[in-house]
Amino acid sequence: MLKCLLKNLVLSSLCLLLLGGCAASLLNNTQRLPEAALTTVEITPWFQGEDNPVLYKANVDFYRNHFSGLMVIKPVSDESHRVLFITELGIKIFDLELFRNGDYNLHYCLDALNKKSVVRTLKNDLALMIYHRPDKDKNMKAYVNPLNDRIIFRQRTGLGARYYFKRADRTNADTIIQTSCTGKKVNLQFYGMTDNLIDSVMISHYKLKLDIHITALHEK
Amino acid sequence: MNKSATYTFCFVLTLLACRVSAQTSFMPMGDIEGFKNKLVTMSESTQTIVSDFIQEKNLSVLSEKIISKGQFFFKKENNIRWEYTEPTQYLIIISNNQLFTRDEKNQKLYDIQSNKMFQEMNRFISGCIQGELLKNDEDYAIAYFENNRQYFVKLVPRAEKMKEMLNEVQIFFDKNDLTVSGLKMVESGDDYTKIDFINKQLNVEVPLEKFSFK
Numbered sequence: 001m002l003k004c005l006l007k008n009l010v011l012s013s014l015c016l017l018l019l020g021g022c023a024a025s026l027l028n029n030t031q032r033l034p035e036a037a038l039t040t041v042e043i044t045p046w047f048q049g050e051d052n053p054v055l056y057k058a059n060v061d062f063y064r065n066h067f068s069g070l071m072v073i074k075p076v077s078d079e080s081h082r083v084l085f086i087t088e089l090g091i092k093i094f095d096l097e098l099f100r101n102g103d104y105n106l107h108y109c110l111d112a113l114n115k116k117s118v119v120r121t122l123k124n125d126l127a128l129m130i131y132h133r134p135d136k137d138k139n140m141k142a143y144v145n146p147l148n149d150r151i152i153f154r155q156r157t158g159l160g161a162r163y164y165f166k167r168a169d170r171t172n173a174d175t176i177i178q179t180s181c182t183g184k185k186v187n188l189q190f191y192g193m194t195d196n197l198i199d200s201v202m203i204s205h206y207k208l209k210l211d212i213h214i215t216a217l218h219e220k
Numbered sequence: 221m222n223k224s225a226t227y228t229f230c231f232v233l234t235l236l237a238c239r240v241s242a243q244t245s246f247m248p249m250g251d252i253e254g255f256k257n258k259l260v261t262m263s264e265s266t267q268t269i270v271s272d273f274i275q276e277k278n279l280s281v282l283s284e285k286i287i288s289k290g291q292f293f294f295k296k297e298n299n300i301r302w303e304y305t306e307p308t309q310y311l312i313i314i315s316n317n318q319l320f321t322r323d324e325k326n327q328k329l330y331d332i333q334s335n336k337m338f339q340e341m342n343r344f345i346s347g348c349i350q351g352e353l354l355k356n357d358e359d360y361a362i363a364y365f366e367n368n369r370q371y372f373v374k375l376v377p378r379a380e381k382m383k384e385m386l387n388e389v390q391i392f393f394d395k396n397d398l399t400v401s402g403l404k405m406v407e408s409g410d411d412y413t414k415i416d417f418i419n420k421q422l423n424v425e426v427p428l429e430k431f432s433f434k
Contacts, residue, residue: 055286057308059325068310068323072282082281088288088310089302090277090405090413091385108408110385217307 026163026177030143030152038136043153043164044171046190046198047073047081047130053198056214058085060093063209065112067093071214073130083126094119098127125203125212129188132176134164144168160185170195182207193218246372249364255371256354262398269294269399271420280410292417298346299431314342315431329433348391348403360389369395384408397422 046052058071069087076082079100085093095107096119104123113119134140139156153164159181164173172195176188184206193199193216203212249255270293277286286307293301304310313320319330319342332342347353353375354362359382360375371393377383385407392402399422404414 054282054284055307059323066326066328068321068326070286070307072279072286074281076281084279084281086277086279086286088304088308089312090275092407092411095281 026179027143027152027154028145029147030145033142033144033151038140038142042171043132043134043166043173044196045130045132046172046192046196046201047075049196051197053216053218055217057217058215059211059213060085061209061211062113062118069093070217073214081130083130094122096123096126098123098130100131102127121205121208121210125186125188125210128162128176128178128186129201129203132162132164132173132188134162172196246365246367246370249366249371252364255364255366258398259354259393265423266399267296267423268426269420269422270424270426271417274416274418276414276416278410278412278414293426293430295426295428295431298342299428300345301430313431313433314345315433318433320433327433348389348400353389353391366395370401371395371398394420 052073054072054074056071056073058067058069060067067085067087069085072082072084072086074082076097081098082095083098084095087093092108092110094109094113097105097107099105104127106119106123109119113122134153134155141154143152143154144150145152149168151166151168155162155164157178160179163175163177163179165175165177166173172190172192174190174192176190177184178186186206187204189202189204190198191200191202198216200213200215203210205211271291273290273292275288275290277288279286288304289306290302290304290310292303293299298314300312300314302312309324311320311322314332317332319332321328321330332339344353347356353360354373359379360377363374363376365372365374373391373393375389375391377386377388387406387408390402390404390406391400392404393399394401397420399420400417401420402414402416404412406412
């Protein structure tokens with residue numbers, strides 16, 4: 001019993017140490033913003049506007065597999081989005097319904113990808129891409145980097161944290177980094193066509209050979 | 221509009237409706253063996269096919285259809301090139317038991333023999349074009365239809381695993397030259413992929429370089 005407790009204590013301490021190190025590197029040269037300032041800065045998710053494109057060119061690299069095709073990202077209601085990935089030839093790779101509260105419904109997934117861990121990772125990545133919005137009421141801190149005029153929001157998520165980076169004069173995040181207790185986990189880079197219109201997103205994993213790159217196909 | 225003009229208008233409308241219905245509705249095929257023989261003759265005499273194509277992807281979740289366009293090349297034996305130009309540039313070449321894909325950023329070469337999915341895809345594509353798929357009644361339940369312009373063959377996969385991906389395949393053959401004029405792959409629900417082949421040219425010169433992986 002004592003051995004078990006000690007083991008947990010060592011592991012937790014290790015996690016906290018690593019987390020501390022990770023946070024320090026992501027928050028270099030920043031100053032904490034006072035609580036009162038949190039009401040004046042916020043992040044608007046890219047995919048919330050009605051003008052956002054529905055169709056995207058998509059590349060998914062998963063270990064040695066490269067999937068290329070088209071991705072449909074369509075709001076179904078205020079609370080949910082449907083995300084479908086099809087190859088150029090029209091073969092469906094997956095069809096996911098994501099809900100703002102974190103739930104999901106897998107309508108279809110090609111056998112080669114239909115593993116619980118893969119589906120969960122895809123769901124987490126895509127939900128973070130679509131619904132990211134730091135919650136002021138849940139362990140959120142904000143920082144400013146005066147050297148490059150960037151705002152960073154840090155939100156605790158279980159044993160990890162989520163960092164949202166944005167320019168002080170913008171409302172959209174350009175980078176999101178999710179960490180776990182062992183360090184950086186996933187990085188999302190957003191590129192806008194205009195201030196509110198998404199152009200492309202690059203999702204890269206640090207410990208998993210999984211990259212997702214989508215580029216909006218704007219109507220000609 | 222006077223009474224006589226109204227009757228004439230209705231008569232013309234009825235005629236038009238009959239004509240449209242005659243062109244689109246299919247009846248069970250009268251001479252299936254005759255059709256198969258003609259298909260074999262056509263397949264034997266066809267060395268190359270060059271065609272434009274329009275692909276329509278219908279997803280029940282999406283009100284608009286996704287339209288892709290490009291050019292298709294076939295050269296005996298088993299050299300296939302699908303070149304998508306819209307909405308994105310994408311190239312697929314199947315030749316010498318290898319499958320090559322290229323988009324704006326990546327190019328990949330796969331050995332068809334090493335991948336069961338590619339083997340199936342290759343067998344399916346070349347089987348559709350050369351009519352070989354119609355000989356495969358072990359894997360598909362096949363039904364034959366025709367109208368005044370086209371032959372229409374419906375293939376329903378027998379294997380449950382295949383049915384999860386594909387409910388049925390519809391192949392449309394032009395009655396004039398027995399070439400495939402359309403292909404429709406129906407998935408579960410209302411989702412389908414329809415490919416129409418237009419501006420077809422048979423037995424024109426197609427250099428082998430079209431199928432090289434460059």
